[in-house]
Amino acid sequence: MAEKQKVLICGDVEGHFKFLFNKVETINKKNGPFDFLLCVGNFFGEDNVELEPFKSGMKTISIPTYIIGPNRAADVKYYPDLNGCEICQNLTYLGRRGLYNASSGLKIAYLSGIEETSSEMRDYSFNAKDVTDVRNTCLKGQPSFRGVDILLTSPWPEGITNLDPKKPDFNYKGSKFISWLATHIKPRYHLSALENIHYDRPPYRNQSATEDNMEIATRFMALATVGNPQKRKWLYALNLTPVDRSRLSDLIVKTTDETASPYPKSTLNPDPLGLKMEVQNTQFFYDMDSQDGKRKQNNTDRANKRAKFEFDQAKCWFCLSSPEVSKHLVISVGNEIYLALAKGGVVDDHFLILPVTHHQSLSILPESVAHEMKLYKEAVGKYYEKTDRVPVFFERNFKSSHCQLQAIPIHKNQAPALKETFQEIAECNNFSLTEIPRNSQLHQIAQPGMLYFYVELPDGEKMYYRIKKDFPLQFGREVLVSDRILDMNDRADWRECQLDKVEETELAMKVRKAFQPFDVDV
Structure with missing residues (x-):
């Protein structure tokens, strides 16, 4: 059995780097060592001077820290390369979207930015093609895809509070594309931020395209802003064995508080835009660099023909x-x-x-x-x-x-x-x-x-x-x-x-x- 991985995840940092890294160092010494710190939400804030000692080498970040990208125009300038880069020692921006495979086997899917509703893309947004690329990357070469370990998205998925017995009344801005992505890549843990709310949803059982399949469950958690005055939870620790190195019987075990998926059946559609395309079996391969989206096909053609994905x-x-x-x-x-x-x-x-x-x-x-x-x-x-x-x-x-x-x-x-x-x-x-x-x-x-x-x-x-x-x-x-x-x-x-x-x-x-x-x- 593979060794468990210890991971810390935090919500919006908003430039409070000193407070965050001091807290993480204390926790790491007391309860570690932790393998990663993953940050969702707005990492940079209005004032980012506290990061300078870490950039200059005067101070060090105690564990490898990975962040996802800007969610607002004002933050774009803080990312030297929007496709991914090292900001300073032990601080890495993962990039716009993708799948990070840790040496331990841990699979971390990530999507940067907020959902783009217009036809024009911005440096801090994602669209249907982006979520499709993440889905394709996760499924590629996986004839019997179980799911990923962690999904990082700053915005919440649309509809996540559905079927929660506690009936929470949160006012949040959800993304339908993230709901679609979560349905397809089946994360064991899905972490979001941006709303300064701590929400730990009961685990939900993922949907399957075939009735006889028993899928794994997902636990969604939203984290509040680092050091928020309301003392809402902003840091979360995970201890898990990578999904591909776990017994299937352990992955599909039911819990007393689990619910059905909060997302509608339509999220099983292989096209996030809702086109009536044939459901793809995971025996076929997906190419994250596929140019299919650029082909000039009308909606009728796409509805009646299987999407063509090239294998690299x-x-x-x-x-x-x-x-x-x-x-x-x-x-x-x-x-x-x-x-x-x-x-x-x-x-x-x-x-x-x-x-x-x-x-x-x-x-x-x-x-x-x-x-x-x-x-x-x-x-x-x-x-x-x-x-x-x-x-x-x-x-x-x-x-x-x-x-x-x-x-x-x-x-x-x-x-x-x-x-x-x-x-x-x-x-x-x-x-x-x-x-x-x-x-x-x-x-x-x-x-x-x-x-x-x-x-x-x-x-x-x-x-x-x-x-x-x-x-x-x-x-x-x-x-x-x-x-x-x-x-x-x-x-x-x-x-x-x-x-x-x-x-x-x-x-x-x-x-x-x-x-x-x-x-x-x-």
């Missing part, structure tokens, strides 16, 4: 053209497919068979790519055969951004126990594998967008499981390393089996040479 292959770990790919592990390259060693492999020649360009899963490969995939599977089988081993192929189309067919060899005498072992370990994880008829193919069973686990046994039998909510990520490995098969239980998690790059390079050279006589001729 340069940022995919497995697209061969990407600078992120581990090219030193590549064994063979064809026209459509390439073969590579798996990082932290179960055995030295644990292979990945992957499309050269971006394809999400085995079930939706174009015919030419699927044909070359078959040739590589046959080549891998012949390579293993020389040492009396047979391949087990499996794919997990869940929390993976690029089609990866894994090939792990076992001794041919162990093959008869495979089917029963897969079924038994699946039952231990509370699911059942379904056999695919001999005359059927995966693409006939798994429709586009479906999440699944798929395994192909050495005798040609195929089984799959349709993933609905959660799935043990190391399931395929766990079966093969079990006592009945390879008896290598200490190699169930790839992270425990990693080599350094020098060792990986040497191993790849050795396997590349051994595989050469079996290489695919395309």
Whole structure:
């Protein structure tokens, strides 16, 4: 289980830097160490002279502090670069909008400014495109998106007090675009300011586009102004495990005071402007730099056609053209497919068979790519055969951004126990594998967008499981390393089996040479 992160969040600072940082330093010494201080609302005020000692280095800020951008014209001049910059040591402006991924795995989404109601954008405002970009950034590469840990917006979301049993009567200026954004990225904590009000709303259960999905809950909190004379709460502490490193059962647990979502069903619309576009499945990828908004389409076209989002292959770990790919592990390259060693492999020649360009899963490969995939599977089988081993192929189309067919060899005498072992370990994880008829193919069973686990046994039998909510990520490995098969239980998690790059390079050279006589001729 990942380590919990300790985070402080404060409301409008309004130039009271000395008071804020002294208070934070005291709290950090007494109850810390804290990993971050996050500030929402108006950070700068009419008089910002108290920041000068921190800028000059005469004073220091005790913990890394992140702020979001200006909410009024008078404050724009205090931000050297509106796209994000360091203001002084341990004080960073995150930028107009985006997703900050901390090294711990904590996901912090943020949106600077106030909602723009006119057609002309200002340096301290956001519009529908901005919230769409944040949504796309959060969902990109997340086939089973759970949500983000924290959402920072200075304005409140419109309608947030709806369904609160206490029926608060606040006079606040809410943003419909922020309500839409919160609905789509499902923050565990949503923090706002600007109203000099402390409001701790009961947690609400996020909406789902499909009825059978159980979404996580969100807790919204508004914080008052730092050092306000009414002594309203302006500082809040969080202690949480990152969402992607938490058990799903922990994330969806219900509380006695939770409510339904305060936002209308219309916020599930994929377009914040309310155009009747088709709901996007999170199996598709979103590009934060997409130019779709600039295309000249009329409302009718946009209503009847699925929005086209381009995937940036340069940022995919497995697209061969990407600078992120581990090219030193590549064994063979064809026209459509390439073969590579798996990082932290179960055995030295644990292979990945992957499309050269971006394809999400085995079930939706174009015919030419699927044909070359078959040739590589046959080549891998012949390579293993020389040492009396047979391949087990499996794919997990869940929390993976690029089609990866894994090939792990076992001794041919162990093959008869495979089917029963897969079924038994699946039952231990509370699911059942379904056999695919001999005359059927995966693409006939798994429709586009479906999440699944798929395994192909050495005798040609195929089984799959349709993933609905959660799935043990190391399931395929766990079966093969079990006592009945390879008896290598200490190699169930790839992270425990990693080599350094020098060792990986040497191993790849050795396997590349051994595989050469079996290489695919395309």
